[in-house]
Amino acid sequence: MNIFTKIAMAAALAATLGATAVSAQTVRMGTEGAYPPFNFVNDNGEIDGFEREVGDELCARANLECVWVTNEWDSIIPNLTSGNYDTIIAGMSITEERDQVIDFTQEYFPPDPSRYMVLADAELSDGAVVAAQTATIQAGYLASTGYTLVEFATADETIAAVRSGEADAVLADASFLAEIVDASNGELAFTGDPVSIGGGVGIGVRESDGELKDKLNAAIDSMKADGTLSALIAKWFDGREVSY
Amino acid sequence: MFEYCADPSAIEGLEWWSCYLTTAKHFAFYKSFGTVLVLLFATVPFILLLGFAGALARRSKAFPLRVFGLAYTSIVRGVPDIVFFLFALIALDQGIEYLRHITLCPDWSEPIRQGSDFIVCSEAKMPLGSAPQWQHELYGFFLAMTGFAVVFGAFAANTMYGALQAVPHGQLETGVAFGMSPRQIFRRIHLPQMWIYALPGLSNLWMILVKATPLLFLLGVEDIVYWARELGGTKIGLYSYPHGDWRLAYFVVLLVFYLTLTWVSERVFERLTRFVSKGQDTLGGTL
Known part of the structure; x- marks a missing residue:
């Protein structure tokens, strides 16, 4: 290491130290x-x-x-x-x-309105099982509707529950679901009217x-x-x- | 990792897989296996130590010690793990911060509790708010070790207490006949003879401990189950490697890991059992 690299390194070091100080x-x-x-x-x-x-x-x-x-x-x-x-x-x-x-x-x-998402050819009937993530506004809202609420720890698991048939629908932020519906090649679809919750x-x-x-x-x-x-x-x- | 991984959407087949399995996220997954193993092995000595201390306390002639031993084993065993991890450890964390707070910031006038907020001066934070993330992770790891040691120590204490009580009178009386002091009898006869009775219970505890690691996530330690769920979940186009629901595949990997760990543990406990059975006048004993 020659003297110039040393000086350059010292300068760089001083600069970083100075930056952290302020x-x-x-x-x-x-x-x-x-x-x-x-x-x-x-x-x-x-x-x-x-x-x-x-x-x-x-x-x-x-x-x-x-x-x-x-x-x-x-x-x-x-x-x-x-x-x-x-x-x-x-x-x-x-x-x-x-x-x-x-x-x-x-x-x-x-x-952001919330929306129900179901398997493409399914309908949402009274008493249907609807998935939502735990401790979300949607979970709170569903409890006051006629649907049966099932809660999951992550949003991804609510989607998986609809795909596997464990739940009939999922209620979540439309902006989160939009991309999932788009990416599903017609397998999943929105249903019903948007709901304004939060x-x-x-x-x-x-x-x-x-x-x-x-x-x-x-x-x-x-x-x-x-x-x-x-x-x-x-x-x-x-x-x-x-x-x- | 490899050069051709620069554009994941353009590759497929073996190349895609070699890139997918070597993302930084996957390395975090591989590393978490190490974290879990280190945590398990690092905790075991403390579990045994606490278990031994608890068992001795329950057998103690001093009344307060006996009460303490009984309270420890009964209360901790009775409280659900998840409650213990959520409340006792957060209380421990806040206790540490509180002690640091009163020593480091004596001039602080505001209350520590404001509604549901717990507020200490920023110098008393543990670790400091400005500390790098690895220190936060290490601290979480330390809390996790404490949690596991205290909970499983209580179970181990009960097992060891039972094992100490199971050693036949005659063996200890033989020690008396040989003129040994009570301490000699305990160290040379009682303790070595206890293990054969304690081992099955302790091996159960170990197997339960191995499977309890997902509790770690409550403390912010990202364990293998967290990563398996995170990696296996459906990945839409925002991710570089989109895929469907692969959780099953990831959990099969975990299954293989856990079964392997069980198999290895069983072999080790088999050897230990053979070792402590030597010279025992029991059905499983060997001469």
């Missing part, structure tokens, strides 16, 4: 990693999807250093309140029930974490204002147009 607060972003296209674990084992891009952009704008972690959907709220991570960014609709336990930023994805999708933060919530809200504002958010929604959701 770098902002670390924020751990909690997501499920099993809900494409919102969030999923790609083949490189990294978290990917619409929310990954939104989250990274928000962190850049709010000058936060973000680390991504996955957590099972069922225990995603308790693990936020006990401090294992600082945000929930996992396609979580803002509901009053959840708002009592945690706080939400403003929405970064508009309210509010928009927001980032969950601890109720005591007002500062982080304000920073994220400001960053979402700026992404809405310059159109980057609408562009990301169009990119991940098949050209969907949203006016923010």
Whole structure:
């Protein structure tokens, strides 16, 4: 190693040290990693999807250093309140029930109707068995209808239940199901009218974490204002147009 | 991994498979087998230690120790594993953070509990919020080891207590006849003679422990079952390697793994049984 490489390396090292010294607060972003296209674990084992891009952009704008972690959907709220991570960014609709336990930023994805998906030639009769993911707004809604609710831990398992005939239908966010219906070559289809259940999708933060919530809200504002958010929604959701 | 993997949609057959099975995600799956094995083997000494301590406590002449031993074995065995892992370990985690909090941030004035939130100063976080992800994983691993050691230790304590009680009187009296001290009798006769009675129970415990690893996911440790489910699920076009529902195939791999582990364990326990049966005046004993 000659003297110049040494100097160059020292300079690079100083630069990285300097960067870490001024770098902002670390924020751990909690997501499920099993809900494409919102969030999923790609083949490189990294978290990917619409929310990954939104989250990274928000962190850049709010000058936060973000680390991504996955957590099972069922225990995603308790693990936020006990401090294992600082945000929930996992396609979580803002509901009053959840708002009592945690706080939400403003929405970064508009309210999305839920839809029933069945095997292509099937009908949805009264008392049919309908699958939904545990602790989702759809599971809560189904309990108040005439259908028999079966719950599964992951969204993927609800789809598999319809394919195998274990359930007659699945009720889930239309934006999640759309791609599955498209990819099924006519095997699966939507049925019935869309149902509006929850509010928009927001980032969950601890109720005591007002500062982080304000920073994220400001960053979402700026992404809405310059159109980057609408562009990301169009990119991940098949050209969907949203006016923010 | 290979050069031709750059565009997965253009390849098929053997090339597709060689790329698919060597994605970073698959390596995480392969690595999780190691994680599970390391966890199992690292926990066993602590299970035996806690089990032994629990059994001795239950046999102790001191009343408080006896009560403690009985309480430990009864309560922990009675609480469902999933409850224990969800609540006791989160309480342990928060306890550690609380202790760090009162030592590291004495000037903190806000309450620790605000509604359902548990808030300690950021210096007291365990591990620190800014720590790299592997430290968080290691901490989860440590919590998992603690959980398994405490739960399975209680079962082991009961097994060992029973085994200690099963050693025939005559053998211990022989020690007295030879003029051994109580301590000598315990170390040279009672303890070695106990194992033949404890081994079947302990081997059961080991087999149950092997299958209990999916509980780890509650603590954020990604075990083999998590990865099998994640990799096997239907993959739509967003993924580089789309495929249908392959969970069955992945779970068959797990089945083979578990059966192999069972087979190897059985061989080992067979040898151990033969070893501790030597010289026993029992049906299975050998001279």
